[in-house]
Amino acid sequence: xxxxxxxxxxxxxxxxxxxxxxxxxxxxxxxxxxxxxxxxxxxxxxxxxxxxxxxxxxxxxxxxxxxxxxxxxxxxxxxxxxxxxxxxxxxxxxxxxxxxxxxxxxxxxxxxxxxxxxxxxxxxxxxxxxxxxxxxxxxxxxxxxxxxxxxxxxxxxxxxxxxxxxxxx
Amino acid sequence: xxxxxxxxxxxxxxxxxxxxxxxxxxxxxxxxxxxxxxxxxxxxxxxxxxxxxxxxxxxxxxxxxxxxxxxxxxxxxxxxxxxxxxxxxxxxxxxxxxxxxxxxxxxxxxxxxxxxxxxxxxxxxxxxxxxxxxxxxxxxxxxxxxxxxxxxxxxxxxxxxxxxxxxxxxxxxxxxxxxxxxxxxxxxxxxxxxxxxxxxxxxx
Numbered sequence: 001x002x003x004x005x006x007x008x009x010x011x012x013x014x015x016x017x018x019x020x021x022x023x024x025x026x027x028x029x030x031x032x033x034x035x036x037x038x039x040x041x042x043x044x045x046x047x048x049x050x051x052x053x054x055x056x057x058x059x060x061x062x063x064x065x066x067x068x069x070x071x072x073x074x075x076x077x078x079x080x081x082x083x084x085x086x087x088x089x090x091x092x093x094x095x096x097x098x099x100x101x102x103x104x105x106x107x108x109x110x111x112x113x114x115x116x117x118x119x120x121x122x123x124x125x126x127x128x129x130x131x132x133x134x135x136x137x138x139x140x141x142x143x144x145x146x147x148x149x150x151x152x153x154x155x156x157x158x159x160x161x162x163x164x165x166x167x168x169x
Numbered sequence: 170x171x172x173x174x175x176x177x178x179x180x181x182x183x184x185x186x187x188x189x190x191x192x193x194x195x196x197x198x199x200x201x202x203x204x205x206x207x208x209x210x211x212x213x214x215x216x217x218x219x220x221x222x223x224x225x226x227x228x229x230x231x232x233x234x235x236x237x238x239x240x241x242x243x244x245x246x247x248x249x250x251x252x253x254x255x256x257x258x259x260x261x262x263x264x265x266x267x268x269x270x271x272x273x274x275x276x277x278x279x280x281x282x283x284x285x286x287x288x289x290x291x292x293x294x295x296x297x298x299x300x301x302x303x304x305x306x307x308x309x310x311x312x313x314x315x316x317x318x319x320x321x322x323x324x325x326x327x328x329x330x331x332x333x334x335x336x337x338x339x340x341x342x343x344x345x346x347x348x349x350x351x352x353x354x355x356x357x358x359x360x361x362x363x364x365x366x367x368x369x370x371x372x373x
Contacts, residue, residue, distance in 0.1 A: 019319070023321065147243050151243065151247055153247075154248075154251050155250055155325075157250075159321070159324040159328045160324075161254035161257075162258060162311065162320070162324035162327070163324050165258035167320070168262065169263075
């Protein structure tokens with residue numbers, strides 16, 4: 001039981017402690033937070049995450065999920081910086097980010113049960129981080145707060161572009 | 170009206186500095202799992218701070234933005250990191266950009282001169298000038314990315330430090346609301362241009 005709990009907590013912390021995941025979730029949260037109807041993007045993200053984990057359970061080979069995550073972070077960051085966040089595009093990118101995050105989180109576990117616990121922890125952790133950060137971003141209503149979001153968006157995009165270049169080198 | 174604008178800007182600066190402080194705490198956390206992430210972040214964060222030519226140019230971007238007022242005050246610091254990242258990507262992928270050191274020195278001279286002369290070109294012109302120089306700065310940083318470091322942490326640290334230097338320039342530039350402050354900011358522009366000239370003489 002303790003092993004399962006540890007695996008769940010490890011999975012829960014994974015999106016926060018993997019810089020590429022944290023970067024993507026932050027960029028997505030900034031975009032989703034600026035939406036009037038946030039539910040759609042969050043649901044698409046969660047569904048894509050589950051689909052990604054199902055694919056992992058089916059033991060697919062290594063995928064370029066990390067590249068997709070970073071490209072998504074760059075695009076989402078630029079969109080935030082430009083204050084251009086149409087719902088359809090954000091939903092599409094949320095789906096891509098969810099699936100890529102799942103595919104980039106293969107569990108390192110000794111038993112099948114622990115592997116499932118890790119995947120469940122990652123799913124809950126990623127959704128919790130996204131909802132929490134998007135909720136905070138949604139409270140940025142004043143002009144100066146929106147300006148701060150745009151600057152953060154440009155920083156995230158710049159970081160993601162640099163890392164993408166490193167990965168493609 | 171102008172006071173309200175300044176109040177907004179001061180609040181943005183405050184929130185961003187808190188955000189940076191919080192995010193800067195990441196390495197300690199990450200260190201538990203992966204030491205290279207901490208090293209990568211600190212390496213990236215310190216990278217722009219240890220080159221005087223970079224420091225004065227980054228501060229100059231913020232200073233000039235503050236001097237030009239809204240919307241340049243936020244547009245320039247948003248545009249710079251994005252274009253700088255493209256310059257860095259070109260370097261990482263092995264693409265050449267001629268005269269990088271000369272370009273960096275010229276950036277300090279041109280931006281410092283703009284501030285000293287209180288130049289007010291059209292917004293698009295100012296953005297193009299800043300973006301053109303951002304390529305040189307990004308290329309220099311990208312070319313010096315140490316092999317084996319955690320690329321994500323390094324990049325986040327490096328972009329954050331650059332952004333902080335812009336914010337420092339903006340904070341200093343807010344002094345322009347007072348007559349004595351305007352003189353101080355323009356004097357700083359002269360200093361920045363002189364530092365750029367010194368680096369140019371070395372580079373040529």
